[in-house]
Amino acid sequence: MRVCVIGTGYVGLVTGVVLADLGNDVICVDKDKAKLDKLRKGIPPIYEPGLEEILKRTLNDGFLMVTDSICDAVSESEIVFIAVGTPPGEDGTPDLTAVKAVAHEIADAIQEYTIVVNKSTVPVGSGDMVEQIILSHGVEPEKFDVVSNPEFLREGSAIHDTLVPDRIVIGAKKREAAVKLVELYSPLERPMLITSLQSAELIKYASNSFLATKISFINAISRLCEICGADVTDVAKGMGSDQRIGSQFLQAGLGWGGSCFPKDVQGLVAVAEKMGYDFDILTAATRVNNEQTQHFLDRLEKELGGFKGKTVSLLGLAFKPNTDDIRDAKSLEIIECLTEKGAKIKAYDPVAVEGVAALYPQVEMTESSYEVATDADALILVTEWNEFRHLDLERLGSKMNRRLLFDGRRVYSRERAERFGFEYFTIGA
Ligand code: NAD
Secondary structure (H helix, E strand, C coil): CEEEEECCCHHHHHHHHHHHHCCCEEEEECCCHHHHHHHHCCCCCCCCCCHHHHHHHHHHHCCEEEECCHHHHHHCCCEEEECCCCCECCCCCECCHHHHHHHHHHHHHCCCCEEEEECCCCCCCHHHHHHHHHHHCCCCHHHEEEEECCCCCCCCCHHHHHHCCCCEEEEECCHHHHHHHHHHHHHHCCCEEEECHHHHHHHHHHHHHHHHHHHHHHHHHHHHHHHHCCCHHHHHHHHHCCCCCCCCCCCCCCCCCCCCHHHHHHHHHHHHHHCCCCCHHHHHHHHHHHHHHHHHHHHHHHHHCCCCCCEEEEECCCCCCCCCCCCCCHHHHHHHHHHHCCCEEEEECCCCHHHHHHHCCCCEECCCHHHHHCCCCEEEECCCCHHHCCCCHHHHHHHCCCCEEEECCCCCCHHHHHHCCCEEEECCC
């Protein structure tokens, strides 16, 4: 099929290359010329495992093209995906400026019958909004349909998640439009669910908000564990082996961050409020999340007797492993607090250094875990990259001023850390 994807971020680019790899003719569109220059050379503008190989292959095979012209791309395509960003607006509701701008441009470019697919995470009613924008340009109603196809990929495993999604949700007013998407995705042989536009739009927010709440729940339990002497890992194991609960998203830690959970939870609360519903479960989940990192830092501050003049080193900056994305990462919250309280901050991350360095020039960036540990009064494990799981603790400790390890992701066991002379603090134990 002839497909175009507007927005070549984490979602749009991965969707584009995977569809191209399945043999579709795909045009990826972005307004960011620097991104397009990289893409044309086969260089991914983001870090995502496996992306470079598939990008190069699809460009070489001629299944993938990139352009900055929505007009050219749409006029060549049967299916047009909108995959632009929807960051939180000032009142917490998603800012749909980019979606609207793109919808106007699509309307001007439609020639043959076109299916316009909202893949961006957008609140209920956005499909209708896009439809109205296109109609307002005088496009005949029979010339197009708007479909909602929310994305569930996770950064760090985005290619795999796009190839093997748990489910594909397709919301449409007309069955024929949904069936066209079913045909597009049929080579993946994955479960597909056809719903109304509204249900599809809500499924995305409901899923992310539920997962965020699950993490907040176990983090709230972690606070009880710290008070009563229980161990949250054991509690989570005991809970998670109940099939009705499941073990995923039951790892206590510094809390949820990233480009999706905070914005989508906030978005659902704000949109629900506009509909007259007070989604107070999510407000509580957000409060637990906001307190989690601060509570951890309070414990560290107490242990150090204040941050002023102390060197605190961070292992990991990305909001989670295997990505360079730092949007709403917990590392940023930590850097802000430590800076305010006068600590000297050093950091190391395998890929996510650039964005943080630009935001916080006061942070000394280093090249390795051992370099970051050098002269540190405390080390905070912020992101659970695999390479942090197998550190030589003797070597690490020998570099530090004080062997103080604050493990924000429960990567190490107390027994192992203490064997190497570390004072070990973690969440929920
Ligand atoms: P992103 O910020 O990485 O990428 C968005 C891209 O859109 C950018 O490259 C930007 O230049 C481009 N863009 C913006 N306005 C444009 C315009 N008018 N014309 C052409 N290009 C334009 O965003 P993302 O992380 O890929 O997220 C996209 C959407 O998918 C969001 O709604 C997000 O909530 C949702 N989503 C994201 C993830 C994730 O893990 N990142 C997962 C599921 C859903």
